[in-house]
Amino acid sequence: MKHLFLVAAAAVAFASCQVKYEKTKSGLLYKITKGKGGEKLKAGEFIKFNARITMPDKDTTLNDTYGKIPGFIVVDTSERAKFSFMELLPQCSVGDSITFNMSIDTLKKLGAIPDYNKIFTKGGQIHGTVKILAVYKSEAEVNAAYQKEMELESDREVKNLEADLKKKGLKAQKTKSGAFVVIENAGDQAAKADSGKQVSVMYKGYLHDDNTKVFDTNMDSSKGHTDPLVLVVGAGRVIKGWDEALPYFAKGGKGKIFIPAMLAYGPQGNQGIPPFSSLVFDVEIKDVTAAPPPPPGMPMMPGMPQEHAH
Structure with missing residues (x-):
């Protein structure tokens, strides 16, 4: 199994080498694959997107929203978008995909990570793909879309769990x-x-x-x-x-x-x-x-009590 993981990681790394990247002003390597076209995204709009962020040389997935709840983010053209896929959003439309490579050394230089560690090592790379799924003009629209995605995820989990229990008898x-x-x-x-x-x-x-x-x-x-x-x-x-x-x-x-x-x-x-x-x-x-009466003013906190974290 470990051998298969190494082969898969090598395949991803090789495929990354074959991509003809462009470079942003901040140094981010990227490629945009166009979808059906349409209006370019504008600052202040909200997008729904899927993302898969990996470190192929370490066989590590940092984030993967595919098959789960998509990400939601505001289109930001300020300095905060520097050296991230957000820097590329004004060039994109709904349906476009972004492939990018980030240098760990550059992230450290920009202060995005405090120091190297076991995951973020000197000379390392982060590989990412982002698919833009939808755009929303208002916060109310994006909140409604997020709530719907939460409900869909809950339904998926319940069905999967029910099927597994049935399979196990x-x-x-x-x-x-x-x-x-x-x-x-x-x-x-x-x-x-x-x-x-x-x-x-x-x-x-x-x-x-x-x-x-x-x-x-x-x-x-x-x-x-x-x-x-x-x-x-x-x-x-x-x-x-x-x-x-x-x-x-x-x-x-x-x-x-x-x-x-x-x-x-x-x-x-x-x-x-x-x-x-x-x-x-x-x-x-x-x-x-x-049950005893609750102490006056005692807050009813969600989640498990602090003395038992779970």
């Missing part, structure tokens, strides 16, 4: 927004983990596509904490997939929760969790009690 119940719950032991139905109840939970969280990558757990001491996680169900103190899935269990209940990325940490990811990662949690409900 797992009988899962689907929550309102698209998390999936596999119940191994339902627990004491007289003490259900309903919304508004306080629950104590033992858990182990790992990536859906790699169950060896445990990013957090209190089931053992590997992550530095073994106390049960105490929370009020439905209070918005945990990721949405948890709030929707916990009511399927009761005191003493055990099972698994499968959470698509958009009901977890989405495009941003989190510590130990890459962007667009669907997650799996093994859970055991240790106790279910009435």
Whole structure:
């Protein structure tokens, strides 16, 4: 497999060498492949685009929006666009593609990176492709387009997760927004983990596509904490997939929760969790009690509590 990656990286590098590049005033090497034509992009407009940014010599992908949520950005003709694909946008129309190569040494010289490191090494190159998908005149238009793309991504993730569970023969119940719950032991139905109840939970969280990558757990001491996680169900103190899935269990209940990325940490990811990662949690409900009244002025923060990052 490593050999195949090296061959692929070499192929990309060779193909890059065959591209006849032009050069911007700032020194960025580029080639624009024209689409169907149309009006040139103007400063202040917003574009939707796909981008794939790689470092072929290191077999590293820095960013890839293809098949995920496209990028959205304002067309900027100021100094801020210097030595980036944004510098080329006024030459482009919707449907055009940009291929570019960036020098790590130049990025350091311009202060875009503070210093060389294991990824950004002296003499290194960044290779990128950008496809311009649409243009919007107003912030309201781009916000609506972004919201639609978020919904499409959520639908894709739910369908993919559902298909994978079916393929594995797992009988899962689907929550309102698209998390999936596999119940191994339902627990004491007289003490259900309903919304508004306080629950104590033992858990182990790992990536859906790699169950060896445990990013957090209190089931053992590997992550530095073994106390049960105490929370009020439905209070918005945990990721949405948890709030929707916990009511399927009761005191003493055990099972698994499968959470698509958009009901977890989405495009941003989190510590130990890459962007667009669907997650799996093994859970055991240790106790279910009435919730205490919240302290005065206590904010209800989204995401998991700080003492348990996930």
